Amino acid sequence: MTAPYVYIDIENGIGTIEFFHPAHNSLPGDILAKLAQTITEAGENEQIKVIILKSGGNRTFCAGASFKELININDAETGKIFFSGFANVINAMRKCPKFIIGRVQGKTVGGGVGLASATDYCMASKFASIKLSELNVGIGPFVVGPAVERKIGLSAMSQIAIDANSFYEAEWARDKGLFTKVFEDTETLDAEVKAFATHLCTYNPEAMSEMKKAFWTGTEHWDTLLAERAEISGRLVLSDFTKETLKRFK
Template sequence: MSQTYVKQTIENNIGYITFFTPEHNAMPSPILKQLEQTIINAGQNNDIKVIVLKSGGERTFCAGASFTELVAIDTLEDGKLFFSGFANVINAMRNCPKLIIGRVQGKAVGGGVGLASATDYCLATKYAAIKLSEISIGIGPFVIEPAVSRKIGQTAFAEMTINAEAFYDANYAKAKGLYADVFETVDALDIAVQELALKLASYNPDALLELKKVLWQDTNHWDTLLIERAQISGTLVLSNFTKQKLDSYS
């Protein structure tokens, strides 16, 4: 489990897409690009009727963007490209013609909350606390905000963003609508994910496609919006405040 990867397997018309990095599944730009393309390819694969998005390991689902890459940003162009990574993955999930089930086995931070929010149906364990910590280092969860607010509402998004150093437990995430259900163990989570995926894979694919369209109605402007948000974060990451904060963590 020491190598970074994005991989896809297909079983019973279910496409399982798994990402992993040793740094608590924090995502560098190349892995985000690979994840984006894998989701696009799965959407075009006729052998796949439904997609399950998951991460490797038993602990953190996703710690957000790569901190190592974040601290190295020194131009506006690099900043925009860096923050466009999660924007492009979220848009790939939104535009994918297949329903995407999220399988969240552990904590989700920043961009990890964005990924969970961009799934069509998300299941988690009781260990899957969520956190939006970006404002505490002088940037903000601007790229993922449309996806997160769409799932949990603007009030909850504001609460989490302002109380940036706090984790909110899985039951909070369920109560706000991010998780459809929360399970005691990873094994129970996997059973529930598989059962749901098998049911969906047996349904009329044309009906599932129309459902996907309905679920993401009025979001076509996200292709532009999320990139505009990436530019905002890309500008803020160059500020003296953020540079000093990042240096203090190094």
């Protein structure tokens, strides 16, 4: 696989949304926009009762936003648009009336941790360590922070946000509430995700929709909040510190 994509497969009431990018599943703006649109459309599709969110490949689940796009930001408005990519996906996930099951097979960084956090029930392999690396380049996990904090709490989110150079093991993420279960290999993970999604399809769709609303109570302001957070990151990416740091990474 070399070409980036987002596609959805619908079978027996399960809508499986898969995204892929050859650069460790880091996501540029156009793929993020397609992902947000696909999630929204899946939520409106009456054939779908439950959604599975996964990435292609056997290694990294998601390496965050596209580094290639990041280093080319030269003005605040472009920066805000860039950082709004993950904001739009997270908002699409919280507004979606269907339960979204996360399938995390490998390492997850930055925005990828935000995606995992915005799922309603997330299962992982033991290789799915997580890292919020944004402070390393002088920014901060402002956009994904609310989703991560909602899932694992302020203390745990602060820990991984400040310790921006460390990966935290999948078992740590499970203990903090990000992952519900951690499996020894991808094959077992896939089997368990499918079995769980199949079981959820036997539930009352209306009841699941109402439960989802209840779970996300208190996030109604996130359209505004995440846009404000994207603006902060868009400003910080123009700082001398970040520009010099990005040159070294480049």
